[in-house]
Amino acid sequence: MRKFLVLIRKKPKRLAGPVLLTSGLLLLSFLLLTGLKPIEPPAQAKKKYNVLFIAVDDLNNDLGCYGNPLVKSPHIDRLARRGIQFDRAYTQFPLCSPSRSSLLTGYRPDQTRIYELQTHFRKNLPDVVTLPQLFKNNAYFSARIGKIFHYGVPGQIGTDGLDDPVSWNQVINPKGRDKVEESQVKNLTPNRALGSALAWYAADGTDDEQTDGLIANEAVRLLEQKKDEPFFLAVGFFRPHCPYVAPKKYYDLYPLDQITLPKEIENDLDDVPEAALFTKPSHWGLGEAERREAQRAYYASISFMDAQVGKLLDALDRLKLTDNTVVVLWSDHGYNVGQHGQWMKQSLFENSARVPLLISVPGGVRGKTSGRTVELVDLYPTLAELCGLAAPSGLAGKSLVPLLKNPNASWTKPAYSxxxxxxxxxxxxxxxxxxxxxxxxxxxxxxxxxxxxxxxxxxxxxxxxxxxxxxxxxxxxxxxxxxxxxx
CATH class of the missing domain: 3.30.1120 (Arylsulfatase, C-terminal domain)
Incomplete structure (x- = not known):
């Protein structure tokens, strides 16, 4: 092949203008008389879309692009300008493992039968083909960095957690100084373990020393290595999951006196069923000053995570992958920060069930929002369709491709949580x-x-x-x- 390329690159001998013109006319006349078609170079095969699949742990819609004027999220906002922002996207179960098991298998929680944090979905669905496994089975390089399937946080940072090995060609489990320095975390709710506590730490050092910083750097390294082959790269950030750990500079973005607590009204819970409440007593008994601390720490963790997303978007641009990579950013569920006296997830109020969902498709609609009700379970058929892969039959979701083409398209499908x-x-x-x-x-x-x-x-x-x-x-x-x- 190399010799052939060298041959066709050789310059032809110079011919006199009339001779060259006459030869061309004779060749054209011959082709017309014989009915033969000129030989055309083979059409270049259409390059497969890559997928950059960004998962964020415990992120609600407190982002600039979703209308929060206080939270600084410039890089997620940049992604929103590159694609479609879904304003009414919902988790199927506001708890990490049930949600992720649902999204990644394409089945609802009543089909996976995963309702807690200990059981692996393959115990109930041993033969299911997961979303990343579908790409792997279709000759994509499939890799996971950080938390995609469930991990206990912070306990299982740096391990495989409840990972699914058959889904990946490669896995990377970074562990940063946030894990090493857990003893320095301030727990505002000391009766609760760090994985479910209002606890925070303004860390010394740089982004690159934190687990999420390491995750972003490893992702960039893989993008550099695999830029010339189709890839499904799943990047799972741990923040803003508690404990809320971020470098000090992100805390400095949010002076305590500028933190605005959510609106509450007197007797708000009088008409709410007792079963609806996860946080008991309201705010776990914390006063306003401590709640401001927790909310500030949550926002600082969002801004830190957002900066890591920026590293990924910058790498796509630098490596000229933006024009051939579908980018999806999602959170496994929403998060209460004091609404109705509730904190965290595990409730069916809007702040807990609603999630941020952003999808950017090369050459697609940019900078638009969709107000249609969509679900995380819709991501499996959507990515399969975008990349021309045959999805398994019986998936619970519906492809969002019509809404990616027209964000206001007719759509009657509700969302279930x-x-x-x-x-x-x-x-x-x-x-x-x-x-x-x-x-x-x-x-x-x-x-x-x-x-x-x-x-x-x-x-x-x-x-x-x-x-x-x-x-x-x-x-x-x-x-x-x-x-x-x-x-």
Missing amino acids: QVRRNTIFGRSVRTERWRYTEWDEGKAGAELYDHQTDPDEFTNLAQQASHKDRVKELAALLHKGFPSAQE
């Missing part, structure tokens, strides 16, 4: 206007919120006679999304 509270389930359906939730199939209470007039979910309408028909309509829609619950 659920959580387990000891022995009972809470199940919720979200349309563009309404959220309806039943606890223990309604036996432990129900909630109905009108997001058109009550976006903070302060008024539960479920027991009001004027909304009886609405409750009936949404209960039918809820039961349609959870058929196994009615068996």
Whole structure:
């Protein structure tokens, strides 16, 4: 092949203009008379899209691009300008392992039967083909850096956690000084373990010494190594999951006196079922000063993580991969920072169930938002379609490609979320206007919120006679999304 290329690169001997013109006319006349077509060079095969799959742990929608004026997230905001921002995206289960097991298998939690943090999904679905495994099976280089399947945080940082080895060609498990310096973390809720505590630490040193900094650097290294072959690169950041650890410079972005606590109203919980509450007592008894500390630390961790996302976007641009790489950024669930007296996840209020979701497609629509209700389970069929791969049959989600082409396209699909509270389930359906939730199939209470007039979910309408028909309509829609619950 090299000799052939050398030959065709040789310059032809110089011919007189008339001779060259005459030869060309004779050749064209011959082709026309004989009906033969000129030989054309073979069309270059279309290059496969790469996928950069960015997972963020415990990130809610407190981002600049989602309208939070305080939080500084310039790099995620940059990604939003490059693609579609989904304003109503929802987790299927606001807890790490159930959510990730659902997204990565393409099945709902009632199909994976993963409702807690210990059971591996392959115990229940031994033969399932995961999303990264689909790409691996189709000759993509599939790699994981950091947390994609479930890890206990911070306990399992630096290990494989509940990883799925068959999904990857390569895995990397960085461990930074945030793990080494855990003893310096300040725990505002000392009766709670660090993985579920309002705890923080403004660290010395640089970004590159922290686990998420190491994750970003390893991802850039792999992008450099694999830039000439199709890849599915899954990059899982640990922050802002608690404990909220970030270098001091990110804390400096948020003076305590500028932290605005979420709005609360008197007697807010009087019409809320007891089962709906995860944080008991409200705020775990913390006063305003300590809550400001926790919220500041959470925001600092977001800005630190955002800077690591910036490293990835810069590398795509530098390596000229931007024009051939689908970029997805998602969080496994939302996060309460004091709304209704609640903190963290494991509730079905909007702040816990709603997630940030950004998708950038080469040559696609840029800088637009979609207000359609979508789900994390929709990512599997979406990425399969974008990359021309045959997805397994029976996936629970629906491809978002129509919305990536037209963010306001007709779309009637609601979003479903659920959580387990000891022995009972809470199940919720979200349309563009309404959220309806039943606890223990309604036996432990129900909630109905009108997001058109009550976006903070302060008024539960479920027991009001004027909304009886609405409750009936949404209960039918809820039961349609959870058929196994009615068996």
